[in-house]
Amino acid sequence: MKIARLPRDDRSNGWSAILDARRPAPPLAGDLTADWVVIGAGYAGLAAARRLAELRPEAHVVLLEAGEVGENASGRNSGFAIDLPHNVGSSLEELEGSHRYMGLARFAIAQLDRLVETHDIACDWSPDGKYHTAVSDRGVEEVLTPFARELEALGEPFEWVRGAALQAALGSNHFTAAVHTPGGRLMNPAALCRGLADSLPENVTLCENSPVAAFEPGSTIRVETTGGSVRAPRMIMAANGFSEQFGYYPKRFLHLVAHASLTRPLTAGERAAYGVARPWGLTPANAFAGITMRYTNDHRILIRQGLAYCPSQRFDEGARQRIAQEHKRLFDARFPGLDEVGMAHTWSGFVCLSRNAAPGFGQLAENVWGAVCQNAVGVTKGTFGGTLAAEMALGEDNPLIADMQSLGAPTPLPPRPFLDLGVRTRFAWELWRNRHEA
Template sequence: MKINRLPRDDRTNGWSRILEERRPNPALSGQVSADWIVLGGGYAGLAAARRLADLNPHQSIALIDAGTAGENASGRNSGFAIDLPHNVGSSLDELDGSHRFMRLARSAIADLDKAVSTHGIACDWSADGKYHTAVSPRGVEEVLRPFVAELEALGEPYEWVEGNALLRRLGSPHFTAAVYTPGGRLMNPAALTRGLTDSLPENVRVFENSPVIRFENSNGIRLETAEGQLRAPRMIMAANGFAERFGYYPSRFLHLVATASITRPLTEAERAVFGVEKPWGLTPANAFAGITMRYTNDYRIVIRQGLDYCPSQRFPAEQQAVVKARHKHLFDQRFPMLNAVDIEHSWAGFVCLSRNSAPGFGKIADNVWSAVCQNAVGVTKGTFGGTLAADLACGQDNPLIPDMESLGEPSSLPPRPFLDLGVRTRFLWELWRNRHEA
């Protein structure tokens, strides 16, 4: 099978641009054989490779990625490891589902805590939790208060913050109220992905800058790149939205693009005016109209705003300047006392969703298992998905596998162009209906 669409790195990712240069692993060259192939070097692929190596210390694992560590979607997100479901219902079945998700997410966070600590991964990993914020009184009543009721039903700790207390925490008068939950983690996602790649066990061989142009699954797996071939009896598919290019999950994935920007570091004088003592991360009451933001350990502010339908998985270079200008305007609205602070980098990242928010997990063909479609919660969902895919492939008993399987399978989508029209109409409706949260 010829692969007719390949990932592209536009080299704009701000998270990695603020790091020191890293030398990538060599690209695939010549004929290489392994016991296992892991296709994709994001959180799912990294977790799968690490778990395979631990379970099979005398076998060889080859992890292959089209780009370099930290430059793919895993390194371009907002830098949250989230332990709570975004939408929690109040019925017993929904609450039970939430408990299953939390078990999965917290297992992933525990694994990442251990990896960061054991290998000394310098990625600004911190247990600072997150704020779920509302701008308007309507957002408070429709989103935050039901969220609090659900947290209480789950027995989860939280803190309600508003008024001057919220202003002191976030440094912005823009928000009416927030619910703070302590269980999540914050990080530089590009640095985390680099560190996880560079600390893989010795029986994992990593090939970067190796886009696959041909795939065969006949008498084993064969991947072909421009410079080499990679063979193995078994493979874990962790290429997220690009899995459909290999014939898996056809007409199951929605491809979106999210845009983000990061400022230069605040000066000492600006930090005094800002008045915020601790790093923070916040998610909006509405993801379409609102803004996800971070205040980092190195005194930068990150804005992620703008979620668009993008079936081409391509973001035009000429739109970068538009994104930067829009984010600067939004930054000035929220932090008028910091209007001299410039945006240093702006970038785009692709998000893979399913219509029913289910992951692509399990055995999908002879000798192929998958951990794809993290539905915009890649750090935790990718990590537990990859780990459990490796367990499943190795026949390893893990009580979390039924929890993972309970999340369901991606449902089918309408054919294009009806899909395109429906998604774009829904986006416009969501933006208009939730304009009070802008």
């Protein structure tokens, strides 16, 4: 089976641009035989390879990454490890499902806490939680108030923040109210991916810049790159949306593109004028009309806005300057006292969603397991998905595997072009309907 479409690194990722240079692992060269091959070194692939190696220290695990670690989707997100479901229902069944999901997410966060500390991963890992914000009174009524009510039903801690207190926390008077939840983490996602990759156990061979050109399933799996091949009796698929190219989950995934910009560091004078001491992260009441923002430990501000349907998994790089200008306009509207601060980096990243928000998890063939489709919450979902896929493949008894399976499986999508028309119509409707949250 030839692989027709591969990730493409445009070298624009701002999170990695602000880091020191890193020497990637050598690409695959020659023909290897291994006990396991893992495809994709994002959060799921890194977690799966680590767990296989920990539980079977005598086994040889080969981890193939098409580009460089931290340069694809896992290193391009907004840098949130989120412990709460995005949408919480109020029925007993929905609340029980939320408890299961939170158990999975907190399992992942605890694992990442441990790895960051144990391996001294310098990724600005911060236990600052997040603000879920609304611009309008309507957003407070329709989104934040039900969210707070459901957190109460779950027994989860949270705090309403409004008025002067919210302006002091964020340095902006653009928002009407926020619900702050303390359990999440903030980080530089590219630095976290690099640190996880560079601290893998010795029985993992990481091969970067090794895109898969051909794949042969069977009792012995053969994966071919331009530089060599790997033969292994078992495989874990962790290439997220690109897993379709290998024949898994065909016509199940929606591919979106999101855009982000990161400012230069604020000067000492600008920081004094801004007046905010702690890093923060906020998610909008509506993901279509609102924007996600961060204030980082090194005094930069992140803007992520602009979610579009992109089934080709290719983005026109000529539009980057226009996107940067739009992000600057949004920045100025929220931080009018920082007019001289510009966007130092602007980039795009691809998001993989399923129609029913379910992950692609579990056994895909007799000797293949998968952890893909993180539905825009890759740091936590990728980590627990990859870890549990490895444990399932090894026959480990972990009750969290059942919790993971309870999240369901991706459902089929309508055929194209009806799918394209439907998605674009829905996006336009969401933007118009929620314009009060812009």
